Amino acid sequence: MPDTAMEWPAKYNEIPKAVFEEPGLWRLELENIFYGEEWHPIAHRAEIPNPGDYKAAFIGEMPIFAVHGDDGKIRVFHNACAHRGSTLVTDSAGNKPDFECPYHRWLFNRQGELAGCPNSHEFSPSFSKEKFGLKELRTESFSELYFVTMSDKTPDLRTYLTEAVADPLGRVLGNGHGLKLLGYQKVYYDCNWKAYVDNDGYHAPLLHLAFKLLGWQGGHGEQIITQNGHIAFDSELSIPKKIDALQDSSIVQFLGDPDSKGSIVVSTFPITVFTKHMDMLNIRYAFPKGPRGVEVHYAYFARDDDSPELLAHRTRQCSNLLGPSGLISLEDAAIFTRIDLGNRSPGNAIFQKGVVDEYRLDMKVKQNDESGNLPRWEHYRKRMGFRRAAA
Template sequence: MVNATDRDTATEYEQVRASIAARFTNPLDLPKEIFSDTSVYREELDRIFYGPYWHPVAHRAELGEVNSFKTTWLGEVPILVSRGADDRIRAFVNTCTHRGTLLEQRAVGVAEEFQCPYHRWLFNSGGEFCGAPGEREFRSDFDRKDYALPELRVSEIAGLIFVTRHPDTPLLEAFLGECADPVRDCLLDDGELTLLGYQKVVYKTNWKTYFDNDFYHAPLLHTGFRILGWQGGKGDVRITQPTGHFSVGYQSTPYVDNGYLADPSVVQFRGTDDRARVVALRPVTVLTKHVDTINIRFARPRGVDRTEVSYAFFGHVSDTDEYRAHRVRQASNLLGPSGFITIEDAAVFNRQQMTATDGTLARFVKGVDGCPEDATQNDEIGNTVGWANYRKVMGFDH
């Protein structure tokens, strides 16, 4: 049954959709309403976050032993990722199947069972209902199997765990396309990573503004890039059609001490492969391998003008204690939300959101006249494939 609120929301979006579509005639010119309209945001949740997309939610390194778990979110749906007693990784909607209470609120942990605080219903790490007080007096049609935790589809590549709520989402390799191998590269190919730690930040910006952080800006906005002498070039650019995932691989330039850093060792490269890589997976996940830092940015919308990003940093199982300590020190200092080469992002995201209701367009201009396959590292064309697909998915091209 469709209630009145659902009908009102659908009607509101249809009115907004028609207005935006009239101005969204070119994927190079974005009507700013898409960054500020609440009905657009609600529709994005349904069509994208709960639609036929795969969403990274964890890495195996975060689930280091049997019965370990992580809680996270898919859009506005709470998710519980669990490595069960049988060593299988599953993902569930993090809700008690009795009265809908949030089941587990710890960020990470180890638990053989999950107990709802409201009525003490119990579930095992495989999501099965195990029991509850007063079960003998439950309704006549009660069947334990009907009260298991709602399970999502799960797939994995190089230890990175993806989930989807939609039955028609394609196989993960097909969804990633040209960016499957770059994902493996970021995760050191074998995925045998170790968790170093987290940082979390909430940006005052729409989730699309956060994700649409192009490569054109990096040497211009970020003082750290200039100070450290890390300038971009052509790079190895890969774009997945039609979804718009994109990746840039490039040679990392060793820092030559020029007096700016009190301790240059913080950006020293100590590994064996100095190729750097950034992978942006739509709708809203970024993977980065730069110098000795391996970073996954798990992001989620917190409303039309808020985006939460959990920065997870990793090492490799083969690391010595000394190398691990170096990675820990370099990780957040380099690529965290206040890192040497990322600190200015928050201010720009905020300033973009401050203009999201001014009725003008956000426009792409640099290097966009050619083919996406010919993109260079500092062009904007890598972003435009995803925007063309967004326009289609959201119904703005009809």
């Protein structure tokens, strides 16, 4: 393993630029973060609503898949045959009566049990079908969203999410209403995964031209941060009655519901973002492709009790407004790459907005302070075991 010990600056608002660029960090991140004591959301029940529905994903470099069993239970398995390890599922989602490995035709049912295997009378003396089911991951759900963790030591999901984040997250996920999947948009960002996820509240009205064109005012709101790297924004959006920049401004109409003042964004450590922006409900599952490149799957939802009009409105709004090429967010992709490129230069990236004391981690932040990202960086530093330099 390369020597990746990295000394962290004494000032809490400085991040070594090399953290985005040093390729050797990836192996450590796999071990300490992706395979460590973190929960990773994999699928909402609305993505696999029927028995036999499955969805494939990755934790770090490890292939996994979620299956809706005949008993209604959703389980998450390693995507590896219990015989010699061939992957079982090669497409991203679908429905199957069972899961057959092509190599020697072992057959697994929707509950992950080994249902059949050719030539088993010639197998080793200790072989039994019961011992060769698929390996299940530790799984817990929140509001019908299924999370997995690779570690037995990870606290239960509710404790991990914290009460402060569970509230806005529950409101993004329908607040007790069932959800319906509208579809996905998938995008590849050419940057280290941390450049993608280090987005802040400071940039939105400054970077995104549409904020100016639409005359959007930032309303009241708050930024919620936790010690374990989660961040949530809960904000009002005030939308002008008449928008001259658009011939048809119905795309930015907020039909609204009592669970939101306009915009909720939740970002759970290490890499998932949830948004309820006006009438758009979205989970951004993200998959780093090693030290460089991150694939983000935008999953869009409606509530299953929506009227046909609201359903049509959500469908139009979701990808057109806040998707990877959405009207108010399309500049993000360019910035992720530019951060990645610019940070090849030496030194530290320095956060400013909201920083009161450079030598102290402040857990009090205002709505659009970029200092809200610093507790997350501190969590990352601790997980990676990097020493902070003395002041």
